Amino acid sequence: MRIFDVLSKAKNDKKLLEAELLLAYILGKGKEWVIAHSDDDVSVDDMKKFHDLWIRLAAGEPLAYIVGCKEFYGLNFLVDNRVLIPRPETEFLVEEVLRLSRLDRFASKKSVQVVDVGTGCGAVACSLAKSSDVLAVCAVDVSQDACDVALKNASNLGCKIDVICGDLLGPVKDRSFDIIVANLPYIGIEKFDFVADDVAKYEPDVALYGGSDGLRLYERMFAQILEYGMAPRYILGEFGFLQAEALRELVIRFFPNSNLEIKQDLSGLDRNFIITSL
Ligand SMILES: C[S@@+](CC[C@H](N)C(=O)[O-])C[C@H]1O[C@@H](n2cnc3c(N)ncnc32)[C@H](O)[C@@H]1O
Known part of the structure; x- marks a missing residue:
């Protein structure tokens, strides 16, 4: 599966930003990198990690706690x-x-x-x-x-x-x-x-x-x-x-x-x- 496919599905669920940030966290890159590399494949291991975190997010756990950080005042x-x-x-x-x-x-x-x-x-x-x-x-x-x-x-x-x-x-x-x-x-x-x-x-x-x-x-x-x-x-x-x-x-x-x-x-x-x- 490509980054593009993961993001498209999340976009349909109105959770594009969350998916970009989760992928960035899993891949150890910035959100901008994820967006710029939408044709790259996501490995099976990373897809599994994404899936696990996505379930936590869907259950209501705040994204900031999942990824361990939050931007404030830049x-x-x-x-x-x-x-x-x-x-x-x-x-x-x-x-x-x-x-x-x-x-x-x-x-x-x-x-x-x-x-x-x-x-x-x-x-x-x-x-x-x-x-x-x-x-x-x-x-x-x-x-x-x-x-x-x-x-x-x-x-x-x-x-x-x-x-x-x-x-x-x-x-x-x-x-x-x-x-x-x-x-x-x-x-x-x-x-x-x-x-x-x-x-x-x-x-x-x-x-x-x-x-x-x-x-x-x-x-x-x-x-x-x-x-x-x-x-x-x-x-x-x-x-x-x-x-x-x-x-x-x-x-x-x-x-x-x-x-x-x-x-x-x-x-x-x-x-x-x-x-x-x-
Ligand atoms: C609404 S949070 C605000 C945290 C941070 N200032 C912010 O704006 O993101 C309130 C904070 O007050 C702290 N707090 C609660 N009771 C307190 C007390 N009696 N004395 C000092 N800090 C207290 C809590 O531990 C918590 O970190």
Whole structure:
């Protein structure tokens, strides 16, 4: 069978991209190579491997876990079932932190201190460190597994970030940060409990669930900021599309002297918040 035949069949099933990426993984080549060599034969051994992986994919296992990597902000991150697969919409947080770090208010600083809370595979922290020499980036996660993956990614990508295991801002309570960025778990257990079956089945619970209404980790992080006397200029985060009002109430309660902006994702859904201290 030729690469072309494998891809044509996948195209009929509306899974062309998945087939290209699986073949690239099996053949140890890039996706572009696979597309450019569509007349090459696929060996029987490789066809068998393809078939086995295709069955896993059809059963709902995420492609990123099968091939062990996911692209985020133009960088290739190792991922496995110990960490959430970084989502494209989270790139917004990277863009925004970079934009804010270039503002005049930081111009006199030698470095802008940033902490990424709930770093997972290190996608946000590494993307920031790779994109700016001005940022000093620290990454925290409660999961030692996630910290191991983040450290591996930082080393592979040549990023200088501190990776620290612990609960929210607890392990860095004596440090001061200009910007706190977080993509904490925000699926609710009782309310706002929307989660796709394959996400619930394959991705780690610690990366998904944020208490009764999904916002309990953000609530605890805001409480820590006050308790530790931290004074970040900006706090940025991602949340679920129906949680904007509940989040606004939290922000008013914890940071009455701040400005809250809610930003929409590409589908027009409320997705991110930026809290600016006044
Ligand atoms: C939604 S995932 C986000 C991962 C990564 N930042 C990303 O955007 O792809 C949330 C992460 O928060 C971590 N987490 C959950 N509870 C935490 C806590 N109490 N303190 C620190 N990290 C926590 C999880 O282990 C998980 O890696």
